[in-house]
Amino acid sequence: MNAMxxxxxxxxxxxxxxxxxxxEDVTETFCKRRIPETPKATKSSWERCGDSFLDTPGMEKHxxxxxxxxxxQTSTSGGEDPVHIxxxxxxxxxxxxxxxxxxxxxxxxxxxxxxxTPRASSRYSRFLSTGADTDxxxxxxxxxxxxxxxxxxxxxxxxxxxxCSSDSDHNTSKLDSSAQEQSQQNRSIxxxxxxxxxxxxxxxxxxxxxxxKTPEDSGKKKRKFESQGLAERLNRLQCRQRSAISFWRHQPxxxxxxxxxxxxxxxxxxxxxxxxxxxxxxxxCHRHPDRGMSVALFSKETANQLAxxxxxxxxxxxxxxxxxxxxxxxxIILNTHFSQKVVGDEKQDNSVKLLCxxxxxxxxxxxxxxxxxxxxxxxxxxxxxxxxxxxxxxxxAFESLMEALEACGTSATVCGPVEVVVQRIYFYSVTQMxxxxxxxxxxxxxxxxxxxxxxxxxxxxxxxxxxxxxFSEVEMQCASSEEEQNDFTKQMLGKTxxxxxxxxxxxxxxxxxSQLFSLIDSLWPxxxxxxVPGEGSCCQTVKVxxxxxxxxxAGQRDSVSPKCSSPLYRPPLIQxxxxxxxxxxxxxxxxxxxxxxxTRKQGKxxxxxxxxxxxxxxxxxxRSEGVRRTLPVYVNSTSLLQPSVLQAIAAPSPQxxxxxxxxxxxxxxxxxIITGESVVQLDLDPLQHQDIPSPQSVVLDQLSAESxxxxxxxxxxxxxxxxxxxxxxxxxxxxxxGDCLEASEDNPDVYSxxxxxxxxxxxxxxxxxxFLSCPPSSHWTVKIKLQQKSIMSLLNSTGHAEGYEAxxxxxxxxxxxxxxxxxxxxxSALWMALEEIIL
Amino acid sequence: xxxCLPAVAEQLLKDLHKTYLEKSQIPDELLIALRFIFGSxxxxxxxxxxxxxxxxxxxxxxxxxxxxxxxxxRVYTCYTSCHYCPCPAFSFSVLRRNESLVCKHIxxxxxxxxxxxxxxxxxxxxxxxxxxxxxTELDP
Numbered sequence: 020m021n022a023m024x025x026x027x028x029x030x031x032x033x034x035x036x037x038x039x040x041x042x043e044d045v046t047e048t049f050c051k052r053r054i055p056e057t058p059k060a061t062k063s064s065w066e067r068c069g070d071s072f073l074d075t076p077g078m079e080k081h082x083x084x085x086x087x088x089x090x091x092q093t094s095t096s097g098g099e100d101p102v103h104i105x106x107x108x109x110x111x112x113x114x115x116x117x118x119x120x121x122x123x124x125x126x127x128x129x130x131x132x133x134x135x136t137p138r139a140s141s142r143y144s145r146f147l148s149t150g151a152d153t154d155x156x157x158x159x160x161x162x163x164x165x166x167x168x169x170x171x172x173x174x175x176x177x178x179x180x181x182x183c184s185s186d187s188d189h190n191t192s193k194l195d196s197s198a199q200e201q202s203q204q205n206r207s208i209x210x211x212x213x214x215x216x217x218x219x220x221x222x223x224x225x226x227x228x229x230x231x232k233t234p235e236d237s238g239k240k241k242r243k244f245e246s247q248g249l250a251e252r253l254n255r256l257q258c259r260q261r262s263a264i265s266f267w268r269h270q271p272x273x274x275x276x277x278x279x280x281x282x283x284x285x286x287x288x289x290x291x292x293x294x295x296x297x298x299x300x301x302x303x304c305h306r307h308p309d310r311g312m313s314v315a316l317f318s319k320e321t322a323n324q325l326a327x328x329x330x331x332x333x334x335x336x337x338x339x340x341x342x343x344x345x346x347x348x349x350x351i352i353l354n355t356h357f358s359q360k361v362v363g364d365e366k367q368d369n370s371v372k373l374l375c376x377x378x379x380x381x382x383x384x385x386x387x388x389x390x391x392x393x394x395x396x397x398x399x400x401x402x403x404x405x406x407x408x409x410x411x412x413x414x415x416a417f418e419s420l421m422e423a424l425e426a427c428g429t430s431a432t433v434c435g436p437v438e439v440v441v442q443r444i445y446f447y448s449v450t451q452m453x454x455x456x457x458x459x460x461x462x463x464x465x466x467x468x469x470x471x472x473x474x475x476x477x478x479x480x481x482x483x484x485x486x487x488x489x490f491s492e493v494e495m496q497c498a499s500s501e502e503e504q505n506d507f508t509k510q511m512l513g514k515t516x517x518x519x520x521x522x523x524x525x526x527x528x529x530x531x532x533s534q535l536f537s538l539i540d541s542l543w544p545x546x547x548x549x550x551v552p553g554e555g556s557c558c559q560t561v562k563v564x565x566x567x568x569x570x571x572x573a574g575q576r577d578s579v580s581p582k583c584s585s586p587l588y589r590p591p592l593i594q595x596x597x598x599x600x601x602x603x604x605x606x607x608x609x610x611x612x613x614x615x616x617x618t619r620k621q622g623k624x625x626x627x628x629x630x631x632x633x634x635x636x637x638x639x640x641x642r643s644e645g646v647r648r649t650l651p652v653y654v655n656s657t658s659l660l661q662p663s664v665l666q667a668i669a670a671p672s673p674q675x676x677x678x679x680x681x682x683x684x685x686x687x688x689x690x691x692i693i694t695g696e697s698v699v700q701l702d703l704d705p706l707q708h709q710d711i712p713s714p715q716s717v718v719l720d721q722l723s724a725e726s727x728x729x730x731x732x733x734x735x736x737x738x739x740x741x742x743x744x745x746x747x748x749x750x751x752x753x754x755x756x757g758d759c760l761e762a763s764e765d766n767p768d769v770y771s772x773x774x775x776x777x778x779x780x781x782x783x784x785x786x787x788x789x790f791l792s793c794p795p796s797s798h799w800t801v802k803i804k805l806q807q808k809s810i811m812s813l814l815n816s817t818g819h820a821e822g823y824e825a826x827x828x829x830x831x832x833x834x835x836x837x838x839x840x841x842x843x844x845x846x847s848a849l850w851m852a853l854e855e856i857i858l
Numbered sequence: 859x860x861x862c863l864p865a866v867a868e869q870l871l872k873d874l875h876k877t878y879l880e881k882s883q884i885p886d887e888l889l890i891a892l893r894f895i896f897g898s899x900x901x902x903x904x905x906x907x908x909x910x911x912x913x914x915x916x917x918x919x920x921x922x923x924x925x926x927x928x929x930x931x932r933v934y935t936c937y938t939s940c941h942y943c944p945c946p947a948f949s950f951s952v953l954r955r956n957e958s959l960v961c962k963h964i965x966x967x968x969x970x971x972x973x974x975x976x977x978x979x980x981x982x983x984x985x986x987x988x989x990x991x992x993x994t995e996l997d998p
Contacts, residue, residue, distance in 0.1 A: 248908030253889050253901055260890065296863045298897065298957030303859050314862045318894060319957070340891060344865045351862050354894050380860035382956040385941050389867050389960070390968040 264356050267336070284337040286352065288315055290327050296380040302327050303349070313341070315352040325360050332361045416517055418550070420489045424523060424570060436519040439483035439491070440585040441511045442542055443683065446497055446504060446659040447695030448475045477659050479504070480696075481511065481579065482538065483518065484587060488549040490539050490569040493521065495576060501661045507576075513588035514581040521572040528568045538683055538696045540565050541608035546589045591682045597636035599686060600646050609691070610682045612702050616649060616717050616858055617731060618668050619839070628654035628668065631731050632679070638718055648720050649731045652681065654693040664699050676717075678702035717858060719837055722793060722801070726851070728843040734853060735834030736791030736801065738813070741825055745788040745804070750781035758784070785810045791833065799849035803838060806855045863959060867895050875972040896965055897958055899947075902929075903965035907975060912966050914976035917986035924976065925989075926963040934963045935989060943967075944992075 244251040288304035291312075295301075300322040302315045315335065317325060327333060336357035343350045383389075416436040417423040423437035477497030484490050497504070529536045543565040591610035594602070599609045613632035621627045630652040637648050654660070660668070667677035682698040684691050693699060722732040751758045752772035760770035760781055770781050787810045791801045805813070817827035838853040870892055878884060893900045906912065911927040924936045926943075934945050941964065942948070948961035960968070970976045981989070 244905055245908035248905070249884065249889070250901055250905035250908050252886075253893060253904055256886055256890055257893065257901065292859070294859050296860055297952075297959040298955075299863060301859050301862055314859055316863065316866070316894070318897070340887070342866055342869060342891075344862070344869045347862055347865050349862075351866050353866065353891055356894075379956065382952065383864050383941060383959055386939075387864075388939050388941055388968075389864060390871050390971045391868065 260356065267357055286315075286333075286335040286339060288313070288333045288335060288352075290329055290331040290333060292329060293327050294380050297383065300327060301380070302333070304333070304352075307332075312349045313352050314347070314349045315355055317355050317358065321355055321358055325358055327360065334359045334361060418485060419487050420483075420485045420491050420570070421487070423518075427523070436517050437485065438515060438517055438582075439485050440587045441481050441514055441516050441579075441581075442484050442490075442588060443482040443538065443591075443696070443698075444479065444508045444512050445482075445683070445696050445698050446477060446479050446661075447657050448477050448659045449657075450475055479507070481516075482535075482542075482696075483516070484542070484545070486550045486587065488545055488563065489566055490542075492527070492535060492569065492571045493518065493579065494524065494571060494573045495578070497659070501663060504661065511579065511581050513584055513590065515583055515585040517580045517582065518572070518574065518578060519580075520578050521574040524571040524573050526568055527571055534685065534694055534696060535569070536565075537607040537685060539569070541683065542589050545587060547586045593680070595636035596632070596634045596650055597639075597646060599691075600650070600689070607685055607687065608683045609686045610680070610684065612678060612680050613650075613652075614676050614678050615668065616676060617839070617856060621653075622656070626656040629729070630654060630668065633717065638716075647730060648718055650691060651729055652684065652691045652693060654699070655695070657695045658693050658697055658699070659695075660699055661701075663701055667701055722838070722840075722851075722853075724799060724849055726840055726843065728840050730840050731856070732838055732840060732853075733835045734791065734793060734801065734803065734838050735832070735836070736793040737830060737832045738789045738828055739792045740790040741828060742788040742790070742802065743825075745786060748783050748785040751784050753780065753782045787813075789813075789828070789833070799851065801851045801853060803836070803853040803855055805833075805836075806857060808857075809833065809836060809855055863895065867959060870895060871968055871972045874969065875974075878973040892969075896960055899958070899960060899962040899965055902962040903960075903969055906962060906966035907969050907973070910975065910977055912970040912976050913979050914970075915979045915981055915986070915989065917981050917983045919983045919986065921983075921986050921990070923986070923989055924967045924970075926966055928963060935992070936964050936967045 244254060287307035288302070289307060290302045290304050292303040293300055294303075296316075298319050300317040300319075302317065304313050304315050305311075306313050315333070317327060325331075325333060335352065335355050336359070339355055339357070340353040341350050342353055416438045417426070418438055420437055420439065479495050479497045481493040481495075482490060483493055527535060544563075549563065593610050593612060596611055596613060599611055602609075611634065613634045615630055615632055617631040619629040619631075621629050631649045632652055633649045637646065637650065664679070667679075678701070680698075680700045680702045681691075681693065682700070684693050684697045686692075719731050719733045720726065722734040726732050749758060750760055750770060752760060752770075752775060755772060755775045757772055757774035759773040761773060763769040763771060772781075785807055786804070788802055788804045791803055793799070793801055813828060813831060813833060816831055817824070836855045837858050839856050840851060840853050842850075842852040844850040870888070874884065874888060874892070877888060889904075896903070906926060906928075909927075913925045913927075914922060915925055916922045922938050924938070926934045926936060928934055928945065932945075934943055936943050943961050943964040945961050945963055948964065951958040952961060
C-alpha cells in the first residue's frame with residue numbers, strides 16, 4: 020500500500036504527461052515528454068492503434084503502446100527497440116484506496132472517456148454488455164508481473180474499461196498510467212508481443228464466461244493470506260462457493276419452473292415487499308406452503324440477477340440458512356446464492372418498474388455498535404444469581420464491595436452478599452428527632468428542633484474492608500446492653516464476614532467526612548498486599564493511595580455473619596503516651612493505655628468530658644521538653660461510652676484510678692479527642708496494673724510561665740492578695756451537703772435542711788480566691804481558687820479559723836497545691852487563673 | 859425489515875463469540891454466513907484479524923479505543939460504542955452510498971472483540987486524549 024503515494028503523484032500529472040505512445044508519436048514524445056497532448060491527438064492514436072492491432076498482431080519494428088485501464092507502455096526508439104511496459108495497478112482493496120476519493124475518480128473517468136472512440140468501444144462492446152453486470156470491480160494485483168498475465172486478468176482489465184465508460188460510480192481506482200517506470204524498462208519486444216497477443220485473444224473466451232460471473236470474482240486477487248489463517252480459509256470457501264454457483268447457473272433452467280416445488284429443501288417464497296438494506300435486498304416473503312412470513316436477504320449480486328420485486332415467486336435452493344434473531348418478527352433467510360425467480364410472462368415488464376421503486380432503508384446508526392460487550396449483562400446476571408444464594412454461603416459471594424454495589428444497580432436498596440474484613444467496631448450516639456422522617460437533613464432538624472422531641476439513639480458501626488482495599492461503614496442499631504456490645508465486638512472484630520441485605524445510605528468522600536477518613540488512613544497501607552481488580556490472584560506490588568471515597572451502608576445485626584480471622588485485619592497499635600506526643604503525627608489516630616487522674620465536665624450542659632490521663636512513660640523521672648506529665652483527653656458527646664466506663668470516669672479517687680484503653684483517638688495539634696469512631700474501654704488486665712503509678716505518687720508539672728491553659732500543675736507560692744469579692748462562707752447541711760437551710764426561729768444557730776429535713780448544726784463552707792507570687796518569677800499574676808481544705812489550713816495558720824484578717828493571711832505560703840489551669844492570658848502581662856483540685 | 863441486517867450481524871457476532879470461546883475455531887458455515895452478511899470486506903477483515911492488526915488501547919481513566927493497522931500502514935481509530943471508522947471506504951460506502959454495513963477496519967474490530975484477539979495496550983490519559991483528538995492517528 021505504500022506504493023500508493025508515488026502513484027498518486029503521477030496521477031496528478033496525468034494530464035501533463037504523454038500517456039499513450041504510438042510508433043508515430045515516439046520521437047515527439049521523447050523530446051517533449053512534458054508537453055500535454057491534446058485529446059484529439061490521443062483519439063487519433065487510438066484509432067490507429069486499433070487498426071494496427073488488427074492488422075499486425077506481431078509487431079517488429081514499431082513500438083506500440085496501448086493503454087487500457089491498467090496498462091501503460093513506454094517506448095523508446097532505437098534499433099533493438101526495447102519495449103518498456105509498466106504494469107501498474109491501483110490498490111486492489113476497496114477500503115485501502117482511501118486516498119482515491121470520488122473526485123479523483125471522476126477525473127480518471129473523464130480522461131478515459133475522452134479516449135474512447137467509437138471504434139474502441141465497438142471493439143470492446145462485448146465487454147460493455149457484461150460490464151453492466153459487474154458490481155464488484157475486478158482488479159489486478161499490483162505485484163503481478165508482465166509475464167503472469169493470465170487470460171483472466173486481461174478479461175478483468177477489459178471489464179473494468181467497460182465499467183468505467185459506463186456511468187457507474189465506484190470508489191476504486193481504474194487507471195494509472197506510468198510512462199516512466201524505471202524499474203521495468205528492460206522488457207524485450209518479444210515479451211510484449213506475447214502479452215499483446217494474449218490480450219487480443221482472450222476476449223473470446225471471456226464472453227462465454229461472463230454470464231455466469233459470480234459475485235466473488237473479486238476474490239480472485241492474488242493476495243497472500245496468512246497460512247492457516249481465517250482469511251485463507253474463507254478465501255478457499257469463497258472459491259468453492261463461487262464455482263458451485265457458476266456451475267449451478269449453467270444448469271438448464273428448464274426444470275425450475277416445473278418440478279421445483281416438489282424438490283426437498285427448496286424454499287418457495289412469494290415476495291411481498293422489497294427493501295434495500297446496506298447494499299443488500301431484504302425481501303419480506305411468504306413461505307410456501309403456509310410456513311408463515313420470512314425475511315430473505317439477497318446479496319447485491321444475487322439481487323441484481325433476480326431483481327426481486329413485489330409479487331414475484333422466488334425459489335431458493337439449498338444450502339440456505341434460516342436464522343431466528345431476538346427482536347426480529349420473522350426468521351431471516353441467509354445464503355440465498357442459489358436463487359431462481361419463477362417468472363410469469365405477464366410479470367416481466369412490471370418487475371423492472373417495481374425495482375426502481377424499491378425502498379431504501381436508513382443506514383445503520385453510528386451511535387450503536389454491532390458488537391455489544393456482554394460484560395455488563397453477565398455481571399448483572401451473576402449478581403442476581405449470587406443474591407439468591409442462601410444465607411451464610413460465601414461460596415459465590417462478591418469479593419469486591421464496589422462490584423456488590425454496582426450489582427444492586429441504580430435503586431441501591433440492597434446489596435450483597437460480599438465478603439469483607441471487619442477492621443473496627445465503634446459505637447456512637449446520634450440525635451434523632453422523634454416523628455421526623457428525615458432526621459439527617461440538617462435544615463429540617465434545625466427547624467424542628469424547637470418543637471420535636473430529641474432522642475439519642477445509639478449506633479453500632481463496622482468499618483469493613485474488602486480484599487481490594489475498599490472500605491465501607493456499616494451502620495446498624497446498637498446492641499442494647501454492654502455485654503452484648505462486648506460479645507459482638509469479640510465475635511466480629513478482625514474477622515472475615517459476609518455482608519448481606521444492606522442498604523446503601525450515602526457515598527462519603529474524604530472532604531465531607533474527614534474524621535472517618537482519618538481512621539481509614541490509620542489502617543493504610545493494608546496489612547497484606549491487596550488484590551488488583553480484574554487480575555484475579557494478582558496482588559498489588561506498588562504503593563497505592565488510600566481510597567478517596569467509601570459508602571455508608573445500613574443493615575441489621577443478622578446482615579453480618581462472621582467467618583474466620585483475616586490476615587487483612589490491622590489491629591490498633593497501642594503506643595505509650597510519650598510515643599504519641601513525640602510522634603510526628605503521621606497518623607491522626609492513636610491508641611493507648613492510660614490511667615485517669617482527673618475529670619472535668621465541659622461545654623454546654625456539661626456533656627463533653629475532659630479527662631486528664633497519664634501513663635508510666637509520662638510519669639518517668641526523665642523529662643523532655645514539651646512533654647507534659649499529664650494529658651487532657653476531650654471526650655466528644657457523640658461518642659457513646661459504655662456504662663462501666665462512665666461509672667469509672669464519674670468517680671475517680673486517690674484509691675481507685677481507673678485504667679482505660681483508648682482506641683483510635685484523634686490527635687489534633689497535640690490534643691487528643693475521642694470522637695464517634697474512637698473506642699474507650701476499661702483496661703481490666705490485672706498485670707497492667709503493676710506499672711501504673713501509685714495513686715499518691717502522681718506527679719504533675721510545676722507551674723511555669725509556659726504552662727498552657729486547660730492543664731494540670733502543682734503550684735507553690737506566697738499569698739500576695741485576696742480577692743475580697745470572692746471570699747465568702749455559707750452554711751450547708753452536714754448530712755446531705757445541701758445549702759438550702761432554714762434558720763430556726765428560736766435559735767439562730769440551728770438550721771433545718773429543706774432537702775433532708777434534718778435539724779443540726781450545719782457545716783460551714785468557704786470560698787476564697789487568692790493571688791500568689793510564685794517563686795521562679797514574680798512578673799506574672801496567679802490567681803487560685805482554693806479548696807475548703809486549703810482555706811482551712813490557711814486560716815488555721817493565722818489562728819482565726821472562723822474568719823480572717825487580710826493582713827494575717829498575706830505573706831503566708833501555700834502549697835504545693837494541685838491545680839487546674841483555667842485561663843492563661845499572655846496579652847499584656849502574664850495572668851493565670853487556677854483552681855485547686857483534689858486528685 | 860430494515861433492522862434485520864444489523865440484527866443478523868449482531869447475532870452472528872454473538873455466535874462467533876460463543877463458538878470461538880468454546881472451540882477456539884470457527885465452523886465453515888459461520889464464515890460463509892459472515893461473508894454473506896458483511897460482503898466482500900469480510901475477507902480483508904479476517905486477514906486483519908489474522909495479522910492481529912487490532913489493538914485495544916486503554917488508559918487509566920477507563921477510556922478504551924481500538925486502533926486498526928490498515929494494509930497501508932495507516933492506523934484507524936475506532937470506538938467502543940460507536941459504529942464508525944475514519945477510513946474513506948467507510949465514509950463512502952457506508953455513510954454516503956449506504957451500500958455496505960461495515961468497512962474492513964470496523965469489521966475487524968468487531969471480529970477481534972468477539973473472538974478476544976485484540977492486542978492490548980495501556981497508554982496514559984494524556985496519550986488517550988491525543989488519540990481521541992486524532993493527533994496521533996498517523997503514528998503507528
